[in-house]
Amino acid sequence: GAVVSQHPSWVICKSGTSVKIECRSLDFQATTMFWYRQFPKQSLMLMATSNEGSKATYEQGVEKDKFLINHASLTLSTLTVTSAHPEDSSFYICSAYPAGVYQPQHFGDGTRLSIL
């Protein structure tokens, strides 16, 4: 149980393109999902907390107009990287957890984004 699906797994696109990444909880409802970014050989960095039915909460230093988050249902959150540039190339990972403080976060497989 507790499967999180992330799509696409790999994106290569031109500079200036907007890219949408989907994160789905397949067998549980997730009021809250999280979006992380990870550069090579670096730690996971939390970008934002996605809240169903309300605005996302962004971590300090993350541009909310650049990284648009929509959490329209209890099983789907999307991250859109708008007008992507080469410096946005990274590994983006979402996570979600079943309700309850003792529940662990489960991660999607990640999306590798390469901007040319």
Added chain:
Amino acid sequence: QKEVEQNSGPLSVPEGAIASLNCTYSDRGSQSFFWYRQYSGKSPELIMSIYSNGDKEDGRFTAQLNKASQYVSLLIRDSQPSDSATYLCAVKSGGSNYKLTFGKGTLLTVNP
């Protein structure tokens, strides 16, 4: 500021040995503790969770928690080359949204 500290390693052990990974955390209000394994180029995978003081065993893995010392550890018995990965300690506090605070991870290498 809530912090989770891990030795970055690399920690190198021979195949069949016990690997010991350690983690300390700063927030005494932390309630849940997790160990994730991350292979290079992959997303983190949950391997252990622990919520109360003491030991919790699952196969070759044992998690240990000491809330008084704010210390969490992971022991891997009979280490295998396939255990070579980065191990992330994560701590969840109470409050809204239950964000995880991650350590920077310990790189473990198991030598055949």
